[in-house]
Amino acid sequence: MIFERLARALHDDVPVALVTRLNGLHAGAKLLVLEDEAFGDLGTPGLNVAAAGEARAKLAVGETGMRSFGEDGEPIGVEVNVFIASYAPKPDMYVFGAIDFSRAMARIGKYLGYRVTVIDARPVFATRQRLPDADEIVVSWPDEFLQTAAVDERTAIIVLTHDVKFDIPLLQVALRTPAGYIGAMGSRRTHANRVEALREAGVTDPELARISAPIGLDLGARTPEETAISIAAEIVALREGRRGGRLSDGTLPVHNERAAAAS
Numbered sequence: 001m002i003f004e005r006l007a008r009a010l011h012d013d014v015p016v017a018l019v020t021r022l023n024g025l026h027a028g029a030k031l032l033v034l035e036d037e038a039f040g041d042l043g044t045p046g047l048n049v050a051a052a053g054e055a056r057a058k059l060a061v062g063e064t065g066m067r068s069f070g071e072d073g074e075p076i077g078v079e080v081n082v083f084i085a086s087y088a089p090k091p092d093m094y095v096f097g098a099i100d101f102s103r104a105m106a107r108i109g110k111y112l113g114y115r116v117t118v119i120d121a122r123p124v125f126a127t128r129q130r131l132p133d134a135d136e137i138v139v140s141w142p143d144e145f146l147q148t149a150a151v152d153e154r155t156a157i158i159v160l161t162h163d164v165k166f167d168i169p170l171l172q173v174a175l176r177t178p179a180g181y182i183g184a185m186g187s188r189r190t191h192a193n194r195v196e197a198l199r200e201a202g203v204t205d206p207e208l209a210r211i212s213a214p215i216g217l218d219l220g221a222r223t224p225e226e227t228a229i230s231i232a233a234e235i236v237a238l239r240e241g242r243r244g245g246r247l248s249d250g251t252l253p254v255h256n257e258r259a260a261a262a263s
Contacts, residue, residue, distance in 0.1 A: 002032045002040050006087075009034065015088035017055035022081040024071070033059070046072035047080060055084045060154060060239065061113025062090035090115040091154035095134075096142045096170060097161035098125035101185070104224035105158060106134040108232045114156065119145045121166070143169035151177040156235055158215070159184040168197050175207045181235050183215035217244045 002018075009016035009032075019031040019042065026043035033055040042048055050073030058065065064086045070077040093114035095102050102118050109116040110133055117136040120126040126139045138145055142161060151157075157179045161167055167184060171194070174182050186194065191213040198208060216230030217237065237244035 002030050005032055005039055010087060015059050015086075017059045017087065018085045019051045019055050020083045020085070022066075022083055024080055031055070035059075042082065043080070044072045046074070049073055050075075051082050051084070055086070058084050059086045059088050060091070062086055062088045063113050091152075091156070092117065092150060093156040093158065094119060094146065094149060095158045095160060096120070096166065097159070097163075097185075098122065098127075098130060098137070099160055101160050101224045101227055103131055103133070104228035105160070105231060106131055108225075108228040109156070110135070112232055112235070117149075120161075141169075142166050143173045146170060146173045146177070151179050153178050153180045155179040156181040157183070158231060160215075162186055162190070164194070164197065167194055168201065171198060171211065172201055172203065175203060175210060181212065181238055182210050183212040183231060183234065185215050186213060188214060212238070 006016060006018060014034065017033040019033060021027055021029040021042045024043065029040065029042045031038055031040040031042050031048055031051055033052045035056070038048065038052045042051055047069055050069050051067070054067050064084060066081060066083050068078040069075065069080050069082070071079050091114055093109040093116045095105050095109070095116060095118045098118055098120035106116045106118055115135045116133070117138060118126065118131050118134045119138045119140055119142055121139065121141045123139045126137050128137060131137055155177070157174045159167055159170060161170070162185050171184065184191065184194065194213070195208055212234060215234070216227060217234045219226065219230040219233070221227040221230040233244060
């Protein structure tokens with residue numbers, strides 16, 4: 001049954017992860033994990049929930065690998081090893097603007113598991129020497145590139161151009177896509193002017209609310225590396241439905257838990 005569901009998901013190009021228990025009484029047991037449901041049983045309900053949550057996290061970035069849990073899914077008291085095979089391409093991160101911040105963002109984006117493309121209309125800046133960690137570097141007007149780029153709910157669009165002649169047409173295109181994250185660099189005043197220009201261009205308030213600007217979490221970041229970390233943290237927090245505050249000040253579980261329905 002599990003392999004039939006796996007074959008169906010692969011045929012339909014649906015992201016799916018297969019979790020296999022590697023040791024213990026239930027070694028060889030499997031759990032098939034999709035975005036909103038799971039099938040199978042690794043041995044205990046808690047282990048099913050924990051493994052499904054980790055599988056979805058790996059699936060979100062197209063990663064495959066091992067994880068260890070307690071017998072009932074605890075993060076400590078390691079007793080159970082599982083192997084998580086993700087069947088999904090890496091998500092795309094499009095970074096617009098070949099600047100120092102883009103170099104740092106490309107590096108952090110790859111750590112997060114993204115396939116990072118940096119786009120700039122200026123060939124003198126869009127070079128491999130300046131952007132050694134980018135998977136791809138494209139010389140193109142940003143909005144023209146995005147009109148034909150592959151974008152889905154896992155895509156991150158990061159606008160670092162900080163120039164209205166690039167930002168406004170680019171954001172108009174970005175807001176017509178299903179991208180899961182759209183962020184734009186600039187001060188609050190810069191963004192207020194940007195919002196006014198976008199409204200004049202016909203962009204609605206619900207659409208404007210999708211833009212994270214000023215970009216990143218409030219970490220007090222100053223350097224390109226610190227700024228890239230703040231942007232990466234915001235991407236993760238938004239994906240997981242969190243506000244990004246200190247864990248010590250919060251009351252929610254450390255890790256998001258989604259029910260793993262077993263059958």
